[in-house]
Amino acid sequence: MSTKLAKDSLLKLNNGKTIPVSGFGLYKTPPDVTTKLTYEALKVGYRHIDSAKIYGNEAEGAQGIANFLKDHPNVKRSDIFFTTKIWNNDHGYELTKKAIETSLERTQDIEYIDLFLIHSPKSDKERRLGTWKALQEAVSTGRVKSIGVSNYGTKHLDELYSWDGLTIKPVINQVELHPWLPRKDLQKYAEKYEFLLEAYAPITRGKKFDDPELVSIAKKHGYTPAQVLLRWSYAQGFIPLVKTVTIERIKPNFTVLDDIELDEEDYKLLDKPDSYEALAWDPTVYNDGDA
Ligand SMILES: NC(=O)c1ccc[n+]([C@@H]2O[C@H](COP(=O)([O-])OP(=O)(O)OC[C@H]3O[C@@H](n4cnc5c(N)ncnc54)[C@H](OP(=O)(O)O)[C@@H]3O)[C@@H](O)[C@H]2O)c1
Secondary structure (H helix, E strand, C coil), X not given: CCCCCCCCCEEECCCCCEEXXXXXECCCCCXXXXXXXXXXXXXXXXXXXXXXXXXXXXXXXXXXXXXXHHHCCCCCHHHCEEEEEECHHHCCHHHHHHHHHHHHHHCHHHCCEEEEEECCCCCCHHHHHHHHHHHHHHHHHCCEEEEEEECCCHHHHHHHHCCCCCCCCCCEEEEECECCECCHHHHHHHHHHCCEEEEECCCHHHCCXXXXXXXXXXXXXXXXXHHHHHHHHHHCCCEEEXXXXXXXXXXXXXXXXXXXXXXXXXXXXXXXCCCCCCCCCCHHHCCCCCC
């Protein structure tokens, strides 16, 4: 992936639409501050907001976007990209249809949802495919623009790609990705099937900020560990989704692509192709019947 990306670059999805490369995540962002934080993120320049039904802040995120659009008539709804997700207990065709409607009602201020993901594969084959069928139908209504998966391992992707009801391919797989979890298998799969990878927990939720190699790279350049990890993520071709409820962190997180350069030596130190350290949850390894 090119080093010529800028903080506000758009990447092309396999359905011809585009997605802003810098994402602002809302997991664990309390609903009562989500509208304000979303607004602040947009003010700084973010154009990509990642929510989910299970985060309990879809409506507040959409409200932040709507408020921002109202105050900034030069920015169009189509400049902003809003993602939400189907939670595990809404899997299956009928339940997903209802869940999509509910999410659309909650976010009606922004008229449509840019990307709807199946949050994880945690149900069973019949329900996962039923969910996908409902998502495909939602695209045909125009109120959902693109659909994708999250936390899908290669076996879940194989299941979807070999299904004879597949009419719309996923544009994205959103998974945990950072130097300690580079997921080379999913990177290969993404290349082959031309979907993009979104990186969640891209700064490891701070859990690796004391890693000696990361600290040495950060010190060498005068960067923070968070900046180094985000720069690494972009360099892999990922779309990092970083979360913060701290207003002062929004801008430096967003401007990494314009502010930060790493050298070859840094990338070598961060290159751990065989590492597999999941720091959040890891449904990519889920087998039907697991808890
Ligand atoms: N699909 C999925 O299953 C899934 C799972 C997890 C996450 N996600 C998505 O990915 C997004 C990001 O993942 P995440 O929230 O798990 O992890 P993350 O973005 O790697 O880490 C967030 C943590 O880092 C802190 N932080 C943010 N910027 C910082 C900075 N510049 N310096 C120091 N600390 C900083 C935040 O603290 P403060 O907030 O206190 O500033 C928060 O504690 C989520 O919000 C969500 O949208 C998806």
